[in-house]
Amino acid sequence: MHNLARAALILMLLVPAGMAQAHHHARCVVDDRDREVCLFNPARRIATLSPGATELTYAAGAGEQVVAVVSYSDYPPEAKQVASVGSHTRIDLEALVSLAPDLVIGWVTGNPAEQLETLEALGMPVFYIEPRTIEGVASAIERLARLAGTEAAGQQVADSFRHQMAQLKTRYAEREPVTTFYQVWDEPLMSVNDQHLIGQVMQLCGGVNVVGEQSRLVPRLDDEAVLAANPEAIVAGGMGEENRHWLTHWEQYPHLSAVANNHLFFVPPSLIQRPTPRLVEGTRILCEQLDSVRQQREAL
The missing domain is CATH 3.40.50.1980 (Nitrogenase molybdenum iron protein domain)
Incomplete structure (x- = not known):
């Protein structure tokens, strides 16, 4: 990023004060890069950096907390009204930082690694997703819900997904x-x-x-x-x-x-x-x- 210092200043000015307040019970999950991500408060300003990440975050019950998406984030329809910060292959970091997210949902193999590293260097928690299995999809919903404080809604969607996929597996097994x-x-x-x-x-x-x-x-x-x-x-x-x-x-x-x-x-x-x-x-x-x-x- 050509203007890292300016971006850092924007973040310091706009980041919610609650992010700096350490609570005794952190919300910790392991992301799809096997990294532990912990938040001291439920995320209230979430940036989703792929269409799949956007959809999963809404599925986890945290749609109202999404403040930034990338191009082609078209589901659910209300996601199209959220500010776009570029594409999954090239993120407008200044635009993203100006929105002061307290959680960034990255795509393991789809987002530019150096850009996500820049965000982490600015102090933004980055939760990487890339489900490789059917169970991984359900787990991603549960983990996102944990970070967003929407566990009940996320659990319901994850359980429904597991149940429906299991029904299809049984139907076509033979x-x-x-x-x-x-x-x-x-x-x-x-x-x-x-x-x-x-x-x-x-x-x-x-x-x-x-x-x-x-x-x-x-x-x-x-x-x-x-x-x-x-x-x-x-x-x-x-x-x-x-x-x-x-x-x-x-x-x-x-x-x-x-x-x-x-x-x-x-x-x-x-x-x-x-x-x-x-x-x-x-x-x-x-x-x-x-x-x-x-x-x-x-x-x-």
């Missing part, structure tokens, strides 16, 4: 496997491995990830790798909630199983690419899509 390719990006072509949260959702639905054994969490691939795997289903998220154009790319390969059988599927990205309670809806859509592949098999 279904026949469907070889599946999930496209997370187009140029370069990118997917996910079995350790990724989306990969785990595929497994829950009975999908067999054709690139699941890749060593990278988000591997870069080429068309030839997909053609060689010949998945029964191709699923894409696209750049927008209604934008399916990534799927048309595959139609140039009519002998690809997913193309020949019209098994090119779209799931709105916010429902499956964000680690939030709406993952229930995205999982349900994906499971139903893979079930349609099984039904067509049976009809032949």
Whole structure:
């Protein structure tokens, strides 16, 4: 940050006095970088630095405490009314500091590390999130609620999420496997491995990830790798909630199983690419899509 001294002064002037008052019972949680984060008072001014972090914070019952978000923080709708401080890849630190957050929710692999380190150097508590499992999503909600003092509301949402995902897991546990390719990006072509949260959702639905054994969490691939795997289903998220154009790319390969059988599927990205309670809806859509592949098999 080119004007660190000025930012520090702004923070000292605007930070709530309560942050400086040490209470006997600190609120401590472990974040997704295995760091303990402690607050002496419930957070009252929260900055969320990814759309997923914004959604999780609202899910934890702390929406009214959010004072800063980043671009594409569009759910719930009221989040669009909160001040934006740039994008998750480039944060306007002066704008953020001027809002005097007493808690920053960072994204482990999505936010610039040096910018979050700057915020920590200014004395702002940074809680890093990046749920890698279904349980991790529920746990993130509980931990955020702990920091925000909204435990009851957060616990209710976390328990409901666990219950609904468990129901889907039971429903699809015995279904026949469907070889599946999930496209997370187009140029370069990118997917996910079995350790990724989306990969785990595929497994829950009975999908067999054709690139699941890749060593990278988000591997870069080429068309030839997909053609060689010949998945029964191709699923894409696209750049927008209604934008399916990534799927048309595959139609140039009519002998690809997913193309020949019209098994090119779209799931709105916010429902499956964000680690939030709406993952229930995205999982349900994906499971139903893979079930349609099984039904067509049976009809032949």
